[in-house]
Amino acid sequence: MSRPTDDTLEESAARLHVTSKSSGAYETGPMKVVGKSALRLDAVGKATGATKYGQDLFDKKFLFAKVLRAAHPHAEILGIDTREAKRLSGVVAVLIHKDVPGTNLHGLIRRDQEVLCSKKVRYRGDALAIVVAKTEEIAVAALEKIHVDYKPLPSVLTMEDALKVDAPKIHAEGNVLGEKHLRRGDAPRAMREADVVVEDIIQTQTVDHAFLDLEAGRARYDGKMLTIEVSGQWLHEERRLIALALGLPLEKLRIIQPATGGAFGGREDISIQIYLGVAALKLKGKMICLRYSRSESTIVRHKRHPIRVHYKLGAKKDGTLVAAQVTFYVDKGAYASTGIAVMRKASSHATGPYKVPNVWVDVLGVFTNNNPCGAMRGFGAAQTAIAYEGLMDRLAVKLGMDQAELRRKNLVKSGDEVTTGQVVPYATATECFDAVLKRIDWKNRSYETPAPHLKRGYGISIVCFGLGYGDGFPDASRARCRLTPDGLLEVYSGACDVGQGLTNMIAQIAAEEVGVPLEKVRPILSDTALTPESGSTSATRQTYFTGSAVHIAASELKKQLQDIAASHLQELVYEIKIENGAAFNVHRPERRMTLKEIARVGKKRGFSLEAMGVYKPPTMPENTQTGQSMRAFVTYLFGSHACQLLVDTETGEVKIERYIACHDVGKAINPDQVIGQIQGGVAQGIGMALMEEVVMKDGKIMNPGFTDYILPTIRDVPEIECIVLENPDPGGPFGARGVGEPPLIGTGPAILSAIYDAIGTPIRELPATPERVWRALLDH
Amino acid sequence: MFYQPKDIQKALGLKAELKERGAFLAGGTDLVVLMNHGKAAPENFIDLTHIPELRAIHKHNGTLELAGNVTYAQMGKLPIRCLARASLSVGGPGIRELGTIAGNLATASPAGDGSTALLALDAEVELTSVRGTRRLPLEEFFLGYRKTALAPDEMITKIFIPTNYQTDWAKNGKRGAMNISIVAVAVAITPKKEVRIALASVAATPIRCYQAEKFLAKNGLTTETIRQAVQSVRGEIKPITDHRASADYKVHVSGVMVRRLLESLVKQ
Secondary structure, eight states, X not given: OOOOOSOOHHHHHHHTTTTOOOOSSOOOSOOSSTTSOOOOTXXXXXXXXXXXXXXXXXXXXXXXXXXXXXXXXXXXXXXXXXXXXXHSTTEEEEEOGGXXXXXXXXXXXXXXXXXXXXXXXXXXTOEEEEEEESSHHHHHHHHTTOEEEEEEOOOOOSHHHXXXXXXXXXXXXXXXXXXXXXXXXXHHHHHHHOSEEEEEEEEOOOBOOOOSSOSEEEEEEOSSOEEEEEOOSOHHHHHHHHHHHHTOOGGGEEEEOOBOOOOTTTTSSOOSHHHHHHHHHHSTTOOEEEEOOXXXXXXXXXXXXXXXXXXXXXXXXTSOEEEEEEEEEEEEETSOTTHHHHHHXXXXXXXXXXXXXXXXXXXXXXXXXXXXXXXOTTTTHHHHHHHHHHHHHHHHHHHTOOHHHHHHHHBOOTTEEOTTSOEEXXXXXXXXXXXXXXXXXXXXXXXXXXXXXXXXXXXXXXXXXXXXXXXXXXXXXXXEEEEOTTSOXXXXXXXXXXXXXXXXXXXXXXXXXXXXXXXXXXXXXXXXXXXXXXXXXXXXOHHHHXXXXXXXXXXXXXXXXXXXXXXXXXXXXXXEEEETTEEEESSOTTSEEXXXXXXXXXXXXTOOOEEEEEEOOOOOOOOTTTOOOTTSSSEEEEEEEEEEEEEETTTOOEEEXXXXXXXXXXXXXXXXXXXXXXXXXXXXXXXXXXXXXXOEXXXXXXXXXXXXXXXXXXXXXXXXXXXEEOOOOXXXXXXXXXXXXXXXXXXXXXXXXXXXXXXXXXOOBSSOOHHHHHHHHHHX | OEEOOSSXXXXXXXXXXXXXXXXXXXXXXXXXXXXXXXXXXXXEXXXXXXXXXGGOEEEETTEEEEETTOBHHHHTTSXXXXXXXXXXXXXXXXXXXXXXXXXXXXXXXXXXXXXXXXHHTTOEEEEEETTEEEEEEHHHHEEETTEESOOTTOEEEEEEXXXXXXXXXXXXXXXXXXXXXXXXXXXXXXXXXXXXXXXXXXXXSOEEOHXXXXXXXXXXXXXXXXXXXXXXXXXXXXXXXXXSOOHHHHHHHHHHHHHHHHHHHHHO
16 A cells, blocks of 8 residues: 655644544534535636636737647657748747756656657657747748758557567657556456357547647746746646756746636646746746647647457356456557556456456557547546447347346446455445436337338446546645635635636535635635645546545634634534524524624634645555555446437438436536536547547648537537436545546447447447448448 | 728729739638638738628529529528528538628539539529629539639629429538538439439539439439439549548448439429
């Protein structure tokens, strides 16, 4: 087990309160703010256009930067001549690798990517130079005047080519990023002894995050502090990476998050921050702006890993699963990014919600000269779910069993071990699944269609998802609550709201715990100079982690406020209740004082009127050989989906007729936002299942824009029937679990399962475009 | 320069003077996209949106006259099934309010949705310049990949379409809206019971399938003749494999769509 080593005394003290978050004795009444679909605090600003996103921070009087990208997917750099570009009127600076003051390296887990390439380019999005000019147009013109002398190297575009003995090496150490293994029981032996075995190969595609708010921001260095305003997902980690690349001490670097329009994992890797930093340090006192176009954003940014899954599943005659043998080949693209963690997520989720006593998993991450792949909603578990649910369908057919019955029989129950060997104390997979089967009326499903060329299909999927980073990573969230002299409740957190609604989540939790109306809460978010580190907006962790940290801080602050009120009113502290912004004695409500009065009195008596909350639930590293861990993840989330669709067997077109998604979120802090997350995840999952695909040719993206990168529209997304279950998780704030990723994970498999049900032959390569469905029917 | 002529004569005068250095701008749904992608950078714009007569729709002796700036939204309301359906499939509501028929034809996209409907309708275009006016069948207007018969000083002023054709239209693509077609098909039956079949995204320009049309004109529309006509269509088209779909799929799905549309016309 990993021992948390960097705990401060304060953190250790705060940790003691994790299990007893409620502070007062009279807290059993109905909740006033949590569980209510309060209007989003950012709604008016966003709807009226007052909210400032990255591009809104620009001004004509600032300087503008542009970045030169590689002309080849794989080449040595023999020289970079910037003289002509520098001579262009209006150009202020042209910067190359020599101008980066620090390590010139970045990367979330392994720092293997140069900010500005010095010797070699490894994909077409690699950067070589930054131009800073008086206008964006001049900067673009200057890029053309930079002359790079390349020695093109043979490019490695497929995993097969990358693994050949004589393959050109993309990185000095070779073309393999790493391996992951999971060994549970004796899978080969159990497979030999199984009554029925099914086996298949499934290939997922390269997917783009396609967030609307393109990378954009600004930076300035005033001689003491470098301030960078760019949207990310984990400001404090970004600050560390930027500081290393630039050779700056942390305290000289401030990162501020502008309003953010979507992330989905696409802002986890560093984007434009270091370019801005390099330019700002060079041009002291000047404000530098930089933004990507849609095509630059697509060409440069990491993607969802395309994964080839070899899956073999064995069962007894009665459908009881006995063995799974799985190999994942993961196309990493050019750099490591979060690849190792994605590979681990794939292996630890290899059998999803199904209890399989013997599981062997091997994962191989392979470098190519394609776009680097990294975090995206689902993080390796999305690709995996498509494989295991596909195999469950094939198994049901081979056994002659109803596909729902086969699944239900093998679901993990509370107290069972999942693939990592972790016991899941609160498994609600069966509840979710049953809710979905009931809603779609599974037993009475009808296959009648209006025309013979139309075939109907029903698909089901179940999600079991490990929340947070786990694996012994010292994952923590911190938050601070403060009562202002005006009686307002300020909540400070470094967590990034990337559009999902984190602002309301923390405000509603703080309001509920302290006992103030929501309009008295002032969330202050994501500014490294003001807010404590709250970890990343990823791994479906912010409600569980930062929500808990806020809950703890609010609870600590409330105790102070109750102490102040009790001593001032001369009442017993355990009889003091705070409600609607006033403290009073529960038995004598006329004995009361407002929070503003508490602030005044408390200040006079030397109270800090603020409190810190730290939430750091421990996990344990997975054994490197077996992938087993008693606590691989802090908790598991469950959900289930059902899909009814029509396949046009002549054209291969698919029309989703009905979609049902059930998720157990523990407690919906804001139910409308939870439903928004579910619907958004399903819509994004429909894109992955049916149409989204980054098409690459010779390392070049052929569809770097929304004309040809096909995202679902409102015509492609049916009404999504959401079922929200609330089985509380004792580790989450007010029992909340989380909801970010599972809705996406459930969607692809449900749709593919329904297509298989309709046409009787599986789609093995994603997305299931009309053409792929047609071809599957031809080959059938 | 950005010119905003108030009548057609002034616009034509400007175009005659500027020729290739002046670009007509109506909805801008193609031109502005090209500019954003750095594929067009006109020196001068001749904005046509201040000429009300270019938005007019008239009917004379059973022929509709659409002026050049008639939008997809306007055409979506016409009682001509193939044209209305094609128009309503273009982009989204915003694009349909801006995009114009003349713009669509001048762009000569091989994937033009409106073009297939107009080809099946035997539409004619009126091209006007300071030199005068000429009228030619739409089939003769498309010369090659994004090439048209439009001279550098000419404007598409009118499109003439008959109102007595029985028509239908469909498209295949990866999603339900904002959808560049993998294949688009328009079919029509003339009052003389001749058949018209037009397809987009299967050649360098939107095309007609004359052999199939002739075969059907001669042999009538039955399940069997339609089957044979579909084979003919599959031979007449020359799609390419691209990132939207393979040539094989386009050939196959063109046939399916032609068959279904013709069968639905027979039933009507």
